[in-house]
Amino acid sequence: QKEVEQNSGPLSVPEGAIASLNCTYSDRGSQSFFWYRQYSGKSPELIMSIYSNGDKEDGRFTAQLNKASQYVSLLIRDSQPSDSATYLCAVSASGNTDKLIFGTGTRLQVFP
Amino acid sequence: KAGVTQTPRYLIKTRGQQVTLSCSPISGHRSVSWYQQTPGQGLQFLFEYFSETQRNKGNFPGRFSGRQFSNSRSEMNVSTLELGDSALYLCASSHLGGEQFFGPGTRLTVL
Numbered sequence: 061q062k063e064v065e066q067n068s069g070p071l072s073v074p075e076g077a078i079a080s081l082n083c084t085y086s087d088r089g090s091q092s093f094f095w096y097r098q099y100s101g102k103s104p105e106l107i108m109s110i111y112s113n114g115d116k117e118d119g120r121f122t123a124q125l126n127k128a129s130q131y132v133s134l135l136i137r138d139s140q141p142s143d144s145a146t147y148l149c150a151v152s153a154s155g156n157t158d159k160l161i162f163g164t165g166t167r168l169q170v171f172p
Numbered sequence: 173k174a175g176v177t178q179t180p181r182y183l184i185k186t187r188g189q190q191v192t193l194s195c196s197p198i199s200g201h202r203s204v205s206w207y208q209q210t211p212g213q214g215l216q217f218l219f220e221y222f223s224e225t226q227r228n229k230g231n232f233p234g235r236f237s238g239r240q241f242s243n244s245r246s247e248m249n250v251s252t253l254e255l256g257d258s259a260l261y262l263c264a265s266s267h268l269g270g271e272q273f274f275g276p277g278t279r280l281t282v283l
Contacts, residue, residue, distance in 0.1 A: 160217060163214070
């Protein structure tokens with residue numbers, strides 16, 4: 061079992077729809093959770109961080125964390141073609157908050 | 173505030189050579205982490221430095237090493253390059269335990 065799992069996609073959604081990206085992790089001791097966006101040929105860009113159970117909203121983005129289920133998700137409202145990218149879920153290793161374990165990413169395609 | 177910078181951006185080496193990559197963190201950030209990204213393995217943690225000390229290390233062979241200077245700038249070195257070392261090498265900086273911000277990366281090609 062991989063430490064951080066994501067569906068590779070592609071996830072295709074129409075412009076204006078809600079895109080839902082999911083991630084599960086295996087380390088129960090993980091304390092920090094991050095979503096990064098990576099455009100082709102570019103480096104990852106931090107979108108959201110979340111540390112406690114529940115929802116955290118920032119503009120069109122909402123991160124959701126459920127530590128009991130070891131599940132973290134990212135919702136993108138009013139999806140735009142410019143949101144088309146690979147979304148990487150990252151989880152801190154237990155006892156090592158500066159060591160991030162990344163999923164392989166979900167490719168999102170938003171079509172007009 | 174300037175972001176993380178990495179030099180060089182592109183590098184071509186041959187097997188057996190060694191390479192040194194450089195990373196300058198965001199001003200005020202003292203933690204620097206290095207990652208390797210390949211199509212097959214994704215993003216993998218190499219090591220992390222804080223105050224010139226390596227605090228965390230990933231599962232990479234000893235050919236991969238790094239160091240950090242008193243101004244928080246960091247370098248990583250790969251000796252005896254192999255074809256499989258071809259990858260995008262990413263540096264990220266943060267406050268200790270905080271959000272990590274990535275630089276543009278160094279694309280290494282080993283021929």
